[in-house]
Amino acid sequence: MMQPGSNSLRKIAVVGRGTAGSLAAASVTRQHPDSDHELHHIYDSRIPVIGVGEGSWPSLVQELQQLTNLPHETVQQRLNGTRKYGVAFEGWGRRGRDFTHYFTPQQVSYAYHLSADFMGELLEKSTRARHVDARVLDITKVEGGAQVEFEDRAPERYDLVFDARGFPRELHADEHIDISFIPTNTAVIRRCPAIIESGQDGPVLQPTYTRAVARPHGWVFVIPLTVHTSYGYIFNRDVTSLEEAEADFDTFLEADGVSEFEQRAVIQFPNFVHRQIFDGAIARVGNAAAFMEPLEATAIVSAQLQIGMVLQVRLNRPAEHVKRDAPTVNRFLINNMLGYGLFVGWHYSCGSRYDSEFWRYAREHAWTRHREAADPEVVDCAALEKFEDMIGLLNQPVIDKADWHRMCAVPLTSYAQIFQGLGC
DSSP states (O other): OTTTTTGSSSEEEEESSSSSHHHHHHHHHHSSTTTTTTEEEEOOSSSSOOOOOEOTHHHHHHHHHHHHOHHHHHHHHTOEEEEEEEEEEEEEEETTEEEEOOOOSSTTEEEEEEEHHHHHHHHHTTOOEEEEEEEEEEEEEEEEEEEEESSSSSEEEEEEEEEEEOSSSSTTTEEEEHHHHHSOOOOEEEEEESSOOOSSSSSOOEEOOOOEEETTTTTEEEEEOSSOOOEEEETTTTOOOHHHHHHHHHHHHHHHTTTOOOEEEEEEEEOEEESSSSSEEEEEGGGTEEEOOOOGGGHHHHHHHHHHHHHHHHHSOOGHHHHHHHHHHHHHHHHHHHHHHHHHHHHHTOSSSOOOOOOOHHHIIIGGGGHHTTTTHHHHOOOOHHHHHHHHHTSSSSOOOOGGGGSSSHHHHHHHHHHHHTTT
């Protein structure tokens, strides 16, 4: 059956070739009902894709199988992946003890740890697109679509543009919701030897977990892949110097038995949600739409949601409804992204085993600003109310069965595991 919006989507652009851009291009190829639509995948080959090991959520396992038409096992192997069953927290919370945030059903539902630099290669094989190697200067909404301005070539008009160019260099109050109640803003990424043996005749089936290890200046993630292990020290450069963070990183790796590593990158990042994720013609996806530190691996699942919502609305609703639909979709996405941000920031509310300057700042200064930052009058969505409702449920002696499936970005089961683990 013809999708009523497909006639208004004859020419589509995806700008950016990172994880979000690759997912968007492959999703357009799979979901657009007409094979003769025109898809341009635009990127500047001079900008490298940083091969950071990434975690994901279980929804990615099914989506990659659908996008590639490959068995789960083949997808996992091509991503140098392992099966992630949750996040193992070490030293977080009032008790300073270890606990695990499992996917549910526990020990059944799993996601991938994957090499991000192989994700684009995997999805490109399933994407029908004209590749445009050019620097994009601007993307603007115009009558009936969006225009992409290039360096050294003529501009082009598209019916829909997915902007996957990454997070902004600086935040502007009229464009971005600053969620600096998440107290980190810098990551030091290192690639270390593999701790998981690659499967000889098939994928690695053993359960693995992302480690999130509290440290004096922040925390360290450990993501096990089959060809290397990705380590990252996450800290706040306004509280701790890079030299201090790297010195403690060295100490951690030595204690972890790691004698050599490759320095991959030092990445400065903002924690934010864009106020205009979708306007009907331009869809910001991935880190262009929102970014928060990688504590709960929200980046890929956020991109999946953004791409899926936009394509569902644009393909299944007549073009004349786009102007009315766009604000509703935009508010839904902002609400969900801000919900992720509140969930991540909440992890710091009970401190850690370290009574250090960073953890005092995180607990007593950063997190205490979350109500101001997420004020419904400021953000035009109800994420804060939903978040506080979830915390209220967890403080009840008994949670009614009717509330078991409540969500604020993530399900009640996730809130309950973090609540108990942190000692809230």
